[in-house]
Amino acid sequence: MKLKFSLWLVILLALAGCSSQPGIWGWYVIDPRTVAGYNNIRFLLNGFGATILLSLIAAGLSMIIGLMVALPGMSTNRWISFPSRIYVELVRAIPLLPMLFWVFYGLPVVLKSFGITVSIDAFWGAIITLAISDSAFTSEIYRSGIQSINKGQTEAAKTVGLNYSQTMRYVILPQAIKRILPPLANQFIYIVKMSAFASVIGMQELTRRANELVVTEYRPLEIYTLLILEYLILVLIISFFVRWLERKMGSDESK
Amino acid sequence: MSDRRKAIEVRNLNKWYGEFHALKDVSVTVSHGERIVVCGPSGSGKSTLIRCINSLEEYDSGNIFVQQIEMKDEASINKIFSEIGMVFQQFNLFPHLSILDNLTLGPIKALGLSKTDAEERAMNYLKRVRITDQANKKPSALSGGQQQRVAIARSLCMEPKIMLFDEPTSALDPEMIAEVLDVIVDLAEDGMTMICVTHEMGFARRAADRMIFMDQGKVIETAEPKEFFEAPKSKRCQEFLSQILQH
Numbered sequence: 001m002k003l004k005f006s007l008w009l010v011i012l013l014a015l016a017g018c019s020s021q022p023g024i025w026g027w028y029v030i031d032p033r034t035v036a037g038y039n040n041i042r043f044l045l046n047g048f049g050a051t052i053l054l055s056l057i058a059a060g061l062s063m064i065i066g067l068m069v070a071l072p073g074m075s076t077n078r079w080i081s082f083p084s085r086i087y088v089e090l091v092r093a094i095p096l097l098p099m100l101f102w103v104f105y106g107l108p109v110v111l112k113s114f115g116i117t118v119s120i121d122a123f124w125g126a127i128i129t130l131a132i133s134d135s136a137f138t139s140e141i142y143r144s145g146i147q148s149i150n151k152g153q154t155e156a157a158k159t160v161g162l163n164y165s166q167t168m169r170y171v172i173l174p175q176a177i178k179r180i181l182p183p184l185a186n187q188f189i190y191i192v193k194m195s196a197f198a199s200v201i202g203m204q205e206l207t208r209r210a211n212e213l214v215v216t217e218y219r220p221l222e223i224y225t226l227l228i229l230e231y232l233i234l235v236l237i238i239s240f241f242v243r244w245l246e247r248k249m250g251s252d253e254s255k
Numbered sequence: 256m257s258d259r260r261k262a263i264e265v266r267n268l269n270k271w272y273g274e275f276h277a278l279k280d281v282s283v284t285v286s287h288g289e290r291i292v293v294c295g296p297s298g299s300g301k302s303t304l305i306r307c308i309n310s311l312e313e314y315d316s317g318n319i320f321v322q323q324i325e326m327k328d329e330a331s332i333n334k335i336f337s338e339i340g341m342v343f344q345q346f347n348l349f350p351h352l353s354i355l356d357n358l359t360l361g362p363i364k365a366l367g368l369s370k371t372d373a374e375e376r377a378m379n380y381l382k383r384v385r386i387t388d389q390a391n392k393k394p395s396a397l398s399g400g401q402q403q404r405v406a407i408a409r410s411l412c413m414e415p416k417i418m419l420f421d422e423p424t425s426a427l428d429p430e431m432i433a434e435v436l437d438v439i440v441d442l443a444e445d446g447m448t449m450i451c452v453t454h455e456m457g458f459a460r461r462a463a464d465r466m467i468f469m470d471q472g473k474v475i476e477t478a479e480p481k482e483f484f485e486a487p488k489s490k491r492c493q494e495f496l497s498q499i500l501q502h
Contacts (some may be wrong), residue, residue, distance in 0.1 A: 152347035
């Protein structure tokens with residue numbers, strides 16, 4: 001319901017602009033009724049695959065790295081928790097775009113000085129950057145979720161003989177995941193939007209394709225409007241899926 | 256060094272919470288099969304004492320022996336964990352698991368029992384605490400009294416030699432206290448070694464072999480229930496009993 005409404009709102013606004021100021025808009029550039037427009041649309045929509053794949057892999061890695069950072073970070077032993085603290089503070093402080101440049105242009109050089117020769121393509125460069133950059137935030141999400149579980153649960157698990165990893169796996173994480181899921185979904189949406197930065201290192205995703213089309217067609221207004229709509233649709237679909245997942249997992253603890 | 260019959264021995268235990276001296280040179284010995292009730296005003300250190308005994312709390316000095324083994328390193332603590340059962344004031348059942356899974360988790364993961372063996376054992380103990388028809392429900396579907404009885408059964412499933420109860424009825428509505436105490440009395444009559452922190456003095460009279468009265472981190476008085484209730488020696492203990500037994 002809400003999804004439909006916001007979609008129509010954006011489309012209406014765009015069309016309203018189109019009708020009132022005929023000189024500004026030139027929708028022909030993405031008019032599916034013409035061959036050129038149809039091809040342009042196809043070119044733009046073809047970026048979906050890369051954006052989705054990029055976001056999914058980066059989010060998956062971020063969730064794994066985040067957990068690996070969060071768990072030792074909660075240790076009462078300072079020597080164990082300290083590296084996690086440093087990681088979070090450091091990674092959280094680096095802006096995404098400089099990190100992307102550093103990973104894409106700088107990392108192969110650094111690795112080469114250690115005798116490791118790798119070429120990092122735009123796809124993996126973007127994934128590594130997004131995953132690392134995001135993992136600092138997912139780590140904090142895990143931490144708050146896990147720490148929100150009553151200490152009595154850990155104690156009870158201990159008294160029935162469970163060790164640390166069993167306690168996490170069977171008692172704490174299954175309860176924490178319900179509270180972690182909503183902010184984690186938020187973070188996933190953030191990744192989807194931040195994946196647009198991958199365009200600057202040449203990754204053929206939604207934003208890159210829009211930019212390339214703008215350069216050849218000189219119609220930024222229409223093309224970027226469509227680009228925003230593309231992200232909007234993607235994010236709304238994710239929201240819809242997450243709501244469904246939350247209901248299924250019972251994240252709504254009020255009932 | 257220590258007597259064969261000692262189930263628990265606490266020697267000169269000291270515990271600080273920052274500036275607060277929670278346990279002051281506490282020494283307690285519990286024989287096998289003995290039922291101890293620990294009472295005292297809040298903040299007297301009674302919960303801290305039993306939490307130290309099963310290593311939920313660290314302490315600053317002193318020694319704790321469980322079944323003649325000193326609890327000083329990870330290895331001895333892990334070894335002894337399955338010997339000590341613990342029942343908490345807030346039940347601490349696992350809310351995401353069914354009653355049956357609450358009971359079988361420890362036996363399957365920690366003791367290595369098969370699922371069928373663990374479930375058979377669980378059903379036995381559920382019968383013992385008089386909850387058999389709710390095995391597949393979630394804890395939240397049960398009343399407080401039922402939840403606490405499930406918590407007791409969960410501890411028993413580990414077949415411990417010693418049971419610790421940390422104010423097991425304090426979070427319960429009055430009408431549910433009796434059903435939980437009955438289960439604990441049952442256990443006591445079966446010869447389970449137990450230490451119970453509680454304010455239920457009627458229960459103490461019924462089930463305890465020995466009373467320990469604590470105040471401000473110290474053991475003030477140790478006596479058999481009859482003597483303890485009828486002729487308490489210390490002034491502090493007399494005051495406490497007159498307050499608690501007034502109504």
